[in-house]
Amino acid sequence: MGHVIGIDLGTTNSCVSVLENGQPSVIPNAGGYKTTPSMFAITQDGKRLVGHLAKRQAITNAQSTVYASKRLIGRRFDSDEVQRAIDVSPFAIVEGPNEDVRIEVSGKTFTCPELSAFILREMKRVAEEYLGEPVQEAVVTVPAHFNDAQRQCTKDAGKIAGLDVLRILNEPTAAALAYGFSRNEEEKVAIYDLGGGTFDISILEMSDGVVEVIATSGNTFLGGEDFDRRIVDHLLEKFQEQEGIDLRGDAMALQRLKDAAEKAKCDLSAREVAEINLPFIASDDSGPRHLSVEIDRETLEGLVHDIVEGTLKTVEECMQDAGISADQIDQVILVGGQTRTPLVQNRVAEHFGKRPHKGVNPDEVVAIGAAIQGETLVSDDDNLLLLDVTPLSLGIATFGGHFARLIERNTTVPVCKSHIFTTTRDNQSAVKIRVLQGESETAAENDLLGEFVLGGIRPARRGEPEVDVSFDIDANGIVSVSARDTMTGKEQSITVNATGTLSDDEIQQIIEEQELYEVQLKE
Amino acid sequence: MKTSVVDLEVDPALDLDPKIQQELIEFANGLDRPYHELLGVASEADSRAIKKAYFQKAKRFHPDRYFRKNVGEFLPMLDTCFKKLLEAYELLSDPATREEVQRGEKARAAKAARGRAGEASTTPSPEPTKPRISGTEAARRLRRRMSGLQGHHKAKQERRQKAKTFFESGMAAFRSDRWLEAAGSVRLAMAFDPANEVYREEFAKVQCKAHEERAKQLTRSAEAALDLRNYQDGFEALEEACHYRPFDADLAIRAAKIAWQAIGDLRKAKDLASSACELEPERAEYHRILGQIYKAADLTANAKRELEAAIRLDPKDKEAKAELRAL
Numbered sequence: 077m078g079h080v081i082g083i084d085l086g087t088t089n090s091c092v093s094v095l096e097n098g099q100p101s102v103i104p105n106a107g108g109y110k111t112t113p114s115m116f117a118i119t120q121d122g123k124r125l126v127g128h129l130a131k132r133q134a135i136t137n138a139q140s141t142v143y144a145s146k147r148l149i150g151r152r153f154d155s156d157e158v159q160r161a162i163d164v165s166p167f168a169i170v171e172g173p174n175e176d177v178r179i180e181v182s183g184k185t186f187t188c189p190e191l192s193a194f195i196l197r198e199m200k201r202v203a204e205e206y207l208g209e210p211v212q213e214a215v216v217t218v219p220a221h222f223n224d225a226q227r228q229c230t231k232d233a234g235k236i237a238g239l240d241v242l243r244i245l246n247e248p249t250a251a252a253l254a255y256g257f258s259r260n261e262e263e264k265v266a267i268y269d270l271g272g273g274t275f276d277i278s279i280l281e282m283s284d285g286v287v288e289v290i291a292t293s294g295n296t297f298l299g300g301e302d303f304d305r306r307i308v309d310h311l312l313e314k315f316q317e318q319e320g321i322d323l324r325g326d327a328m329a330l331q332r333l334k335d336a337a338e339k340a341k342c343d344l345s346a347r348e349v350a351e352i353n354l355p356f357i358a359s360d361d362s363g364p365r366h367l368s369v370e371i372d373r374e375t376l377e378g379l380v381h382d383i384v385e386g387t388l389k390t391v392e393e394c395m396q397d398a399g400i401s402a403d404q405i406d407q408v409i410l411v412g413g414q415t416r417t418p419l420v421q422n423r424v425a426e427h428f429g430k431r432p433h434k435g436v437n438p439d440e441v442v443a444i445g446a447a448i449q450g451e452t453l454v455s456d457d458d459n460l461l462l463l464d465v466t467p468l469s470l471g472i473a474t475f476g477g478h479f480a481r482l483i484e485r486n487t488t489v490p491v492c493k494s495h496i497f498t499t500t501r502d503n504q505s506a507v508k509i510r511v512l513q514g515e516s517e518t519a520a521e522n523d524l525l526g527e528f529v530l531g532g533i534r535p536a537r538r539g540e541p542e543v544d545v546s547f548d549i550d551a552n553g554i555v556s557v558s559a560r561d562t563m564t565g566k567e568q569s570i571t572v573n574a575t576g577t578l579s580d581d582e583i584q585q586i587i588e589e590q591e592l593y594e595v596q597l598k599e
Numbered sequence: 600m601k602t603s604v605v606d607l608e609v610d611p612a613l614d615l616d617p618k619i620q621q622e623l624i625e626f627a628n629g630l631d632r633p634y635h636e637l638l639g640v641a642s643e644a645d646s647r648a649i650k651k652a653y654f655q656k657a658k659r660f661h662p663d664r665y666f667r668k669n670v671g672e673f674l675p676m677l678d679t680c681f682k683k684l685l686e687a688y689e690l691l692s693d694p695a696t697r698e699e700v701q702r703g704e705k706a707r708a709a710k711a712a713r714g715r716a717g718e719a720s721t722t723p724s725p726e727p728t729k730p731r732i733s734g735t736e737a738a739r740r741l742r743r744r745m746s747g748l749q750g751h752h753k754a755k756q757e758r759r760q761k762a763k764t765f766f767e768s769g770m771a772a773f774r775s776d777r778w779l780e781a782a783g784s785v786r787l788a789m790a791f792d793p794a795n796e797v798y799r800e801e802f803a804k805v806q807c808k809a810h811e812e813r814a815k816q817l818t819r820s821a822e823a824a825l826d827l828r829n830y831q832d833g834f835e836a837l838e839e840a841c842h843y844r845p846f847d848a849d850l851a852i853r854a855a856k857i858a859w860q861a862i863g864d865l866r867k868a869k870d871l872a873s874s875a876c877e878l879e880p881e882r883a884e885y886h887r888i889l890g891q892i893y894k895a896a897d898l899t900a901n902a903k904r905e906l907e908a909a910i911r912l913d914p915k916d917k918e919a920k921a922e923l924r925a926l
Contacts, residue, residue, distance in 0.1 A: 242666070286654040453666040461658050480790075488689075490662060492682045498786060517757065539783015540813070550678060551662040 080213040080242065080454055081203045082250070082446025085195060085230065087146045087273025087299060089413070090114050091443035092199040094207065095451040100254070100444040102437075103206045105198075111439050112202070114272075116194045117141040118182040126198040138166040138331035140182045142191055144301055147273045148177045149188035149233075150226030157297045164305060166327040189578055190586055192233035197590075200239055214239045215450035217442050219274035220246040220467050221294035223523055224513055224572070227553070232578050236586050242453055244553070247271070248278035249289055249464055250445025251411040255436055256282045257448050257460065263406035264290075268424050268432070269442075270387060271412035273299040277391045279398040279405070288463040291398035291486045293390050298383065300341075300414035306379040307337035311352065311369055319365050321358050329357050333367075344373050345416045377419045384423050391427060397486055408432040413439055463488050470547055470555065473510040473519035475500040482547040485515065489553065494546035496562075498539050506531040507543055509559050511572055530559045530568040607672055614668040619659050623673060626660075626680050633704045634687040642701065646692055653688040660684055762792030766801070773805055782809035814843035818850070830861035841871065848878035852885055855892065865896045876905075883913030891922060899926055 081103075084091040089111040093102045102110045107128055115130035118140050125133065134141040144161075151158050153171040162169045168180040178185045196216070203211050216239075218230050227244045234241035248267035255265065262283040269276040276294035280287055311333050316322055323329040336352045343350040354367040395402065408424060410432045415421065425431050452460050466489050471481040474497065482493050499507060508529050514522025533541050542562040549555050558569030578586075607627075609620045626637070635642045638652045658664070660681045662674070670677065690696045769784030785802045792798060817840035824833035837854040844850055855871035858864045872889040879885060890905030903926055909919040 283650070284654050284658075286658060288654075453663060458658065458664060461661055461664065463657060463661070488685055490678055490682055491685060495790075497790075498783065536813075537779040537783060539786050540779060540809075551666075 078209060078211055078213065079203075079207055080215065080447070080450030081200070081211050082443050082448070082450050083196060083199045083214050083216045084247070084250070084440075084443035084446060085146065085192060085199075085216055085218070085233075086111075086114055086271055086442075087144050087301065088114060089272065089439065090195050090199055091440055092203050093440070093443035093447040094203060095447050100257070100447050102440045102443060103203050105202045106205070112195070112198060113143070114146065114195050115141060115143045116145075116181075116191055118184070122182070124194070126194050135328060135331045135335065138327040140167070141331075142167050142179055142181060142186075144273055145179060145188055145191040147297060147301070148179075149192060150223070150229040151177060153177050160297075166331055187578060187586075189229045189233040189236060189583075192230060193236035193586075193590075196233055196237035196239060200237060212238075212240050213242055213450065213454070215243045215245050215446040215453075216241050217245045217247045217250045217446050219269075219271075219294060219296050220248050220276040220278055220292040221274070221296045223468055224525055224555075225523065226296070229578075232583055235583055236590070238587070242450055245446055245449050246276070246278070246289075246292060246464065246467065247274075247442045248276045248292060248411065249280070249287075249462065250442045250449065251409060251436070252278065252280045252282070252287055252289075252445065253448050253460070253462060254441045254445035255407070255409050255433070256280075256287050257445075260285070264400065264404055265407045265409060266391075266405045266428065267409050267411055268387075268391065268415065269294075269411040270414040270420060271299050272414070273297070273301050275299055275387050275390065277387070277394045279394060279400065285459045286461045286463060288488070289465045289486070290400070291394050292465060292467055293394035293397065295386075295390060298386065300338075300412070302383055303341055303376075303380050303414065303417070304334055304337045306383075307341060307371070307376065308333045310371070310375070310379055311337065311367065314369050315357070315367050319358070321360060321365060323358060326358065332357065340371055341376065341417070344371070344376050345418060348373050373418070376417075380417075380419070384420055387420075388423060388427050402428045405430075409436060409441075411436075411438050411441055465489065466491070466549055466553075468513050469515055470511070470513050470525075470549075472497075472545060472557075473512055477519045479512055479514070479517055479519045479522055482545065483549065489549045490551045492546065492548045494544055497543045497545055499533065499536070499541050499543075500538050502538050503535040504538065504541075505533050505535065507533065507559070509545060509557065509568075511555070511557050511570070525555065525572045526557070526570050528557075528559075528568050528570045530561060530566065532564060532566050533561055534563055607676065610671060613671050613673065615665060615670045615673055620673060622659065623676055623680055626683075627676050630679075630683055633708075634691050634700060637683060637687045638691065646694075649688065649691050653684065653692075656684055657681070758791045762788040762790075762795065762798065765791065766798055769805065770801070773808070778805065778808040778812040781805045810843040814840040814847075814850075817843070825857070830857060834858055834862055834864075838867070838871075846878060848875040848882070848885065851875040851878070852888060855888060859888075859892050859895060865892060868892045869896065881912060883909045883916050883919070886912065887916060887919040887922070890919065894922065894926065902926060 079094050082093045091102060091111045093100055104110050105112050105127065109128065112127040113131040115127065115134065117125045117130040117133060117137055119125060119133065119137060130141055148158055148161055148169065152175050154175065158169065158177055170178050170180055170185065172178040172187065176187065178187055179191060200211055214234060216230055216234055218227055230244055231241050248269045251267045251269060252265055265280045265282065267278045267280065274294065274296050275298045276292065278292040279290045281290055312323055323333070332354055336354055340350040340352050349370060349372045352367065352369045352371060356364045357367045358365045405428055408428045408430060410421065410424065415438050421432060449462060465486045466483060467485060469481045469485045470483040471479055474480045482495055483491060506529050508527060510519070510527040511525045512519055512522040513525050516522050530543060544560045544562055546558050547555065555572040556569060557572065558567055560567040607624055609617045611617055633642065635644060638649060638656065640648050640652045660677060662677045662681060665677060690700045765784045766788035769781045769788060772784060773781035782805045785798060785805050789798045789802055817836045821833045821836035821840065824836060834854060834857045837850065837857065841847065841851050841854055851871045852875040855868045855875065858871060859868035869889070869892050872885065872892055875885045876889055886905045887909035890902045890909060893902035893905060903923065906919050906923045909916055910923065
């Protein structure tokens with residue numbers, strides 16, 4: 077059997093790892109880098125580029141270079157998040173046939189799973205080159221707060237990339253596995269994961285080789301990209317102040333500003349002041365204009381302060397969910413490149429009353445954890461067991477548009493829970509079971525996973541019949557729901573196949589198309 | 600609760616340690632044991648010991664351990680066992696639910712002991728209504744309430760308010776004798792605020808009345824159907840009415856007669872008639888009818904026994920004597 081690789085499919089960068097002789101290693105790409113930009117581009121002459129190659133030409137080809145598409149995967153086109161992204165993205169975001177999101181690059185339309193597949197295929201290739209053998213199986217990580225649709229789309233992306241995705245693993249859980257691997261202590265650990273596009277917090281407990289997730293929480297639309305955007309906004313304002321020119325409509329200038337902002341942000345983690353020089357950023361009647369701005373750490377901290385505080389509020393909620401206080405946490409582990417920012421480190425340290433653990437590389441730890449989980453699943457090794465949880469509550473819609481939770485978020489899986497419901501009208505002969513996922517008390521605000529009707533209920537006054545609704549999540553995260561009329565014994569059930577945005581046929585079509593393209597390349 | 604007996608055998612060809620197979624079979628055969636026994640700890644074990652036991656067992660039972668391996672028929676069993684293990688851990692690791700659960704388990708054990716003692720005596724103790732909420736279910740609801748507590752304060756208050764509204768409209772309906780409506784509303788109140796003891800107590804009362812009302816309705820519709828010689832529907836309504844009045848021997852015997860004479864469902868007739876005899880063992884007529892049903896089913900020994908019982912209780916019962924002679 078071949079190796080199982082672990083892939084951290086990040087918003088900004090991706091990373092791949094594998095276990096060799098029981099030791100995890102991060103695999104460098106052809107350029108020697110251990111992380112690869114999650115970027116995809118089509119050049120003017122129709123060439124498709126992924127990773128560093130795509131990033132390098134992003135400035136001159138902004139409209140045909142896609143980045144941070146992970147922020148859009150599995151979302152509905154009309155969602156706030158997508159609408160917000162449309163405003164700030166240089167590439168074209170359009171609506172697909174199933175209210176999903178598509179991205180137009182050089183006249184061709186791509187789905188989000190396709191775009192993620194380009195990255196996954198690249199990571200697979202990197203691993204194959206390093207191992208010198210084909211790789212088929214992988215564990216891919218997602219933010220803990222991803223919902224079913226987002227997870228399913230990520231799985232679809234794996235399929236398109238020619239990978240058998242054994243599991244979709246939560247990023248902070250992966251980080252905890254990497255940290256807990258080969259440690260044999262009893263401890264409670266907090267994982268603070270601030271990546272390029274998402275924020276997650278997880279509380280875990282480890283003992284005897286069992287890693288138990290106690291609670292997890294987060295925000296799928298908050299991360300380092302927001303830091304960059306704040307800096308870009310700041311630069312835009314400064315430039316308008318100095319030169320009277322608004323650069324907002326200029327895609328190439330925006331891309332240059334974005335790159336410069338990201339670089340300045342990284343510089344400010346190590347230094348107090350960063351200089352941003354962008355010559356020939358614009359021109360008007362009086363000739364070319366150059367942008368030259370100095371930004372110090374304090375200014376940066378002022379710009380992003382509220383974002384960091386926002387993450388700490390989520391931390392507080394998660395601790396409440398877990399039912400433990402900050403002083404009971406033995407270790408705080410920082411994950412994600414954005415945690416290199418001193419402000420983040422300091423605020424987290426203050427919040428937990430202890431310095432974060434220094435032993436892990438925040439960019440690599442997630443991929444390593446994914447590789448460990450993959451290897452643990454397929455091997456006979458019984459030293460490590462992960463007890464993962466379901467990140468969002470599951471339940472059904474009830475009378476008056478309410479949401480009745482059957483499985484609370486942060487419940488260990490596999491699990492089975494049931495509850496008795498009844499009718500709301502006299503002589504009601506059927507009930508509709510609408511399966512929902514989310515945290516809102518209002519049914520309509522949660523995601524609909526599926527629905528079915530249980531009929532043949534005996535005519536009776538409202539409130540009389542008893543319908544036993546039972547929810548089941550298996551170890552692979554597959555949700556099935558059944559409803560049984562306790563009087564007649566009649567039963568109906570569904571397996572909730574998380575509705576990805578692509579059908580099996582479409583996936584097959586995309587795979588064939590990409591194969592065709594690969595062949596074309598070799599000609 | 601029914602004990603499911605697993606008839607799997609240890610199969611050394613599987614990718615599953617025979618020792619674990621044995622352990623799984625034993626675990627699956629005792630799913631209704633007290634939770635602490637499932638975890639393999641003493642009933643007074645502390646939370647640390649409980650967690651340790653859970654982790655140890657989880658390492659052997661968790662389906663991930665056997666991911667895509669050949670575990671044959673054990674696969675669904677692993678799933679069931681792990682879920683039960685998780686349930687035990689969840690309930691016992693929370694002091695509030697633990698107390699509730701263990702109280703329920705003790706009561707159950709005591710009742711079971713009484714039940715065994717009762718088998719020796721001749722009169723079965725009548726048990727009109729079974730408890731609606733088992734100890735585990737109550738604990739699960741409590742547990743749900745507890746987890747709801749953390750973080751959903753506002754939502755919880757809204758739910759409580761809702762529960763109160765339902766409860767009040769339920770009680771109003773109750774006062775004007777609209778019992779079915781009352782039961783429906785109070786049930787909704789309970790669903791929104793499952794921990795409220797008052798709702799639960801009132802529900803038991805209201806439900807009792809509601810059952811009476813429902814049984815009355817069913818009996819009426821049964822009579823209407825029987826008048827029209829619609830025996831099937833008439834019988835079904837009566838049978839359902841018996842469900843709501845499990846202590847009503849007269850109702851049971853009526854249903855038994857219809858099943859026997861009009862529908863020809865002797866099995867149901869026998870079940871209903873014997874439950875009537877159990878409820879009121881001194882009624883000669885009931886034993887005679889049961890005897891006649893047995894006779895119709897060609898079970899002569901049973902028929903004889905029942906007819907003799909009828910004659911012993913009422914020596915003047917000519918019909919029973921005639922039936923006995925005919926045997």
